[in-house]
Amino acid sequence: MSKFIGLVRNEHMKTFRRLSTWILLGILLGMFILIAGITKYYAEDGGNWRQSSEQQVAELQKQAEQTEDPVYAASLQxxxxxxxxxxxxxxxxxxxxxxxGxxxxxxxxxxxxxxxxxxxxxxxxVSNEFSTGTIKLLLTKTPSRFSVLTSKYVSMLFTTFLFTVAFLLFSFIVGVIFFGFDGLTASRVVLDNGxxxxxxxxxxxxxxIGYGFIQVAFYGTIAFALSTLFRNSALAIGFSIFIALFFPTISYLIARYDWSKxxxxxxxxxSAYTPGNTPIVDGMTLGFSVVVMLVYFIIITAITWLSFIKRDVTA
Structure with a gap:
């Protein structure tokens, strides 16, 4: 176990020794500062929230009376x-x-x-190890290919966790700096199934945040699988970004078909199963999505580990 922990620690050190990792964290922080600055500059003075809400109700009521679209009228109601x-x-x-907020x-x-x-x-x-040729040295020092790949995957999950924590901390710190602590204990009210x-x-x-971590970790699992299957790091990273950016949109476009679930x-x-939201395909439930994810996870990880163990990685 100590050897495995050492492998995980080594992989984690590799990740955070790269300048690119810190650049990504810097970009994340920069985005929060930019968004907070824009929000602060353009936000209107809320004033009396009751007066503002009463005005909104009156305006929505007027729109509901004027519209002939029943779907839009229901949304206004x-x-x-x-x-x-x-x-x-x-x-x-x-x-x-x-x-x-x-x-x-x-x-x-x-x-x-x-x-x-x-x-x-x-x-x-994994693909960087092939690109630099360090995969040969790594497997020479560590005879178990399974432990090598597993340590990299555990390190990826830990990095995902740290980035998620950084995301939360950055947004909180920037939010407090720009907006103070007011409203931190506010409640959210939504309409859920009437x-x-x-x-x-x-x-x-x-x-x-918890649901987001699961989603990010799964995309990380897909990217990790591609990194193992492709020896070219540019190809693995490029395809991983393509999947993360475009595959959700493609899936959404075919969501009108029942089989797309x-x-x-x-x-x-x-988050589609939280109050106020609806699943992308009618009939889907949280339990159903968890089962689907588990099935895909087993398939993806099985292909990843078997391909790494069986292939001639030292060539």
Missing amino acids: EDMAVLQYQLDNDIAPIQTDSVL FMLDALLNCGPFLIMFIAIIAGGM EIVKESGLGALSRD YILFNNLDL
Whole structure:
């Protein structure tokens, strides 16, 4: 076990010795500062939230009476129901220019960049060893190919965890600097299946971060598999980024077909099962998506480990 821990530590040191890793973290921090600055500059003074919500209800009511589109009218009624519930129960909405509102928006808007960053790191973990020729030396010192690949994968998961923590800390620190601590304990109110649901904003953020970690880790697993199958690091990283950026969009475009619920990328975003959201394909459940992910995980990891163990990696 101590030898395996040593391998994981060695792989982790390799990752954080690379300048590219710190550049990615710097880009992440820079994005948060830029978004916070823009939000701070353009955000309107919320003033009296009750007065603002009452005005919104009146405007939505007027639009609902004027529209002839029943679907749009129903959507307006749902928005009015949420606003009215907040007014009746004296629940201030989460403001965009608050630390909690900023963190929730950052998770929604910058989450895809976190996926791409992990894809870049994971996509080069094994293929870089082939490109530099260090794979021969590594396997000479460590006779078990299984332990070599497993240590790299565990290091990738740990790196994903650290990047997720950094994402959370950066957004919190930047949010506090720009917006202060006000609104940190605000509640979120949404309409879920026709019923009003009130939940803690921090609780919702914690849950969404957890779901986000699972999604990012799975994309990292895909990138890690490509890094193992392709000896060319540029090809492995490039294809990993392509999958992270475009495959979710492709899956969304075919979501109108019932069979698309068995496609992996339509099951990775578990936030679709949180209050106020709906799954991309009708009939999907959280349990169903977890099972689909597990099946794909077993297939992907089996192919990855078998190919690494069986192929002539020293050639």
